[in-house]
Amino acid sequence: MSAVEEDGCSLRCDLCDTEIVHSMAELLLRGLATASVDSTTGDIFKSASSVAAAVKTELENYMLVRTESLIREFVDGAQDHSDQLMKASTRPTEFLSDLIGDFVASKRNLLSHVSGFLSSESRLNRIKDFMQKMEMENVWTLDVRQATSETILESIDMKCIFHCPEKFVEQDKLVDHRSRCKFRVVGCENDGCSVSLSAIHSEEHDSICPFKALPCEQLCEQHVMRSEMDKHCATVCAMKLINCPFYHVGCETAFPQGNLENHCSKLLQTHMLYVLQASTRQNAAVNDMNQRLQLLEKMLGRSL
Secondary structure (H helix, E strand, O other): OOOOOOOOOOEEOOOEOHHHHHHHHHHHHHHHHHHHHHHHOOOOOOOHHHHHHHHHHHHHHHHHHHHHHHHHHHHHOOOOOHHHHHHHHHOHHHHHHHHHHHHHHHHOOOHHHOOOHHHOHHHHHHHHHHHHHHHHOOOOOHHHHHHHHHHHHHHHOOOOOOEOOOEEOOHHHHHHHHOOOOOOEEEOOOOOOOOEEEHHHHHHHHOOOOOOEEEOOOOOOOEEEHHHHHHHHHOOOOOOEEEOOOHHHOOOOEEEHHHHHHHHHHOHHHHHHHHHHHHHHHHHHHHHHHHHHHHHHHHHHHHO
């Protein structure tokens, strides 16, 4: 801003919650795609692509008029739309979704109202495909949509929950504030994670980040990425419980796999005894089987 405002401050922070701004930007693209598809359904002379530019201008003007109207009501202390005012200032994405929904409804042509079309899979696929087409052709680029979203958010966020309202007279004070503002954009500090977000969400993101290195849940000495924890615990973790290799011959001990060498070393003689006993039992079984075979041969010889 170049003009000094009434309070003498000409420089505003105006940083916004990037997560909210991104969600609003996606809503704008989907709204444009939906309105363009629904307004040209069955029209042999028009396509979604041919009307997108005009529809975008209409959508922008529609949102401007509606938000300005809402702000005037807020300033005038109107109570008629108190629920809408509350939603706008506390749940801006829902407010924008409702706003876009009203605009889309106004653009539907007669054929798009045919029973079943509005919920048909064909329509949803057309909207999805057209969204991708617009992104590839830069019909409404992400940075422009984000700038539009920020403008809308700043105007409806009357409680300053999702944007910073701080103002300054001097540029260096603005720069210093933005370096500490809770809405400044920061990168995740976990190795391998490329997420950027508003600082206000850093702690929340860190609590779910798949790249976060955590102490092993089975209390081995390693730190493991959150996304790899289950695999680590089920495979290579030194504290994973395993059965003794000599389990089938008598040693029924279970212990952390990291203790395998120590276990086998300490119980060497015991394991040898188990193997000897198993071998003896096996030899006895073989002898018993041989005796039975001899008996069968003898009975067979007599029958002949």
